[in-house]
Amino acid sequence: MFPALYLTRAESGATEAALRTLSPDDLPEGEVLVRVSHSTLNYKDALAITGKSPVVRSFPMVPGIDFAGTVERSADARFAPGDAVVLNGWGTGETRWGGLAGYATTRADWLVPLPAGMSAQQAMSIGTAGYTAMLCVMALEAHGMQPDAGPVLVTGANGGVGSIAIALLARLGYTVTASTGRPEETEHLHALGASAIIDRTALGSPGKPLQKENWAAAIDAVGSHTLANVLASTRYGGVVAACGLAQGMDLPASVAPFILRGVTLAGVDSVYAPLARRRIAWQRLAAELPAELIARNTRVVGLAEALALAPELLAGRVRGRVVVDVNR
Structure with a gap:
């Protein structure tokens, strides 16, 4: 039983x-x-x-x-x-x-x-959220993103995907900005590797189709107006990996970021990802995510x-x- x-x-x-x-x-x-x-x-x-x-x-x-x-x-x-x-x-x-x-x-x-050396508890400390975060990082890399390209934004920063995405990106040498609705968690986000923190309200409401070019890349787990504003403020040739819908499933955006700045929106699916990609993601998580950070x-x-x-x-x-x- x-x-x-x-x-x-x-x-x-x-x-x-x-x-x-x-x-x-x-x-x-x-x-x-x-x-x-x-x-x-x-x-x-x-x-x-x-x-x-x-x-x-x-x-x-x-x-x-x-x-x-x-x-x-x-x-x-x-x-x-x-x-x-x-x-x-x-x-x-x-x-x-x-x-x-x-x-x-x-x-x-x-x-x-x-993966060898990883316990079951550590694997689930990473879990689907961390595995999804790694798939997002891999998507950015597949589209040519490198740490010297510029700052990377992570939305939903205190959530499972967001927190591990920050840690992975920081370990790889990226400069990471975290978007959160919980400013009291600033110290925690800095400990994960975020260099800067912004309030999610800056992204959560309807915005202009094109905005100031802030981010070389982004990982978004929020969707809706947040994703639309992230796209609108991504730099020329930038990449946004989208994997969630915490704010909503809609995308009230325009084609402007795509046709005027060449921005790429890369969808990331963790549910039916091919086995080969899963194995790579888990091997990289075992190698690149420190055990003490996972525990914290x-x-x-x-x-x-x-x-x-x-x-x-x-x-x-x-x-x-x-x-x-x-x-x-």
Whole structure:
């Protein structure tokens, strides 16, 4: 028997979340059975738990879009009992039971071997947010961005993606400006590597189609007016990697930054990214993100605490990463 966060749908249509005890027989079929050590509480998980957005496509559901643990049983020769693995995305926690439980079943194609020297807790301190941040950095690099090109803006700086993006960029030698709505976290953002801090209100309202050229590049996890203003204030030939929609899914922008300044908007998807790109991202995270920085940016909780924290995360009152020790 093992603990799990368990989501059901009430007759009213509302999502009901509870801590339940399950058995392996309750799990859906899968090529690989993983004994989960740690998962995380991501923005998408919080939406699923609270029912604030139709993230979950079928009920009942165990949420958790990522997890790290050890293989217990495998029908695929690529994995053997005892192998340490990590999983991100592929609809896990949305269409297929996820990682906020003691065990999970999954497809072998979706698993990535845990990099040597990285613990399960460290992997989930990075989690989908950090893995997405690395994909964003890789997108900037793929479009020719180098540290000497100029300052890079990171929006949603206190969130999971933003905080790790700052740390990665700073370690690579970029000058990073952090956009946040929580000025009280300035010291924390400087510790991550941000050189300057701006208030998110400067970007969050409707703005001009073209603005002063401030940023050589940007990583945006916010969307809506924020992304539109970031594009409008990106320098000639700059690159913006977009990976989130914390402010909204809309993009009230014009074509001006693209056709007058040659700005590139690079979309970053972490859910269905190819396996080869995932392996590179995780190997680079293991090599380029210091363990002490990971620990400083992390809060470890149990399943019951994760349930209570979901509304706080949606309200923007959670700093950095929330790791869930599923056995705590």
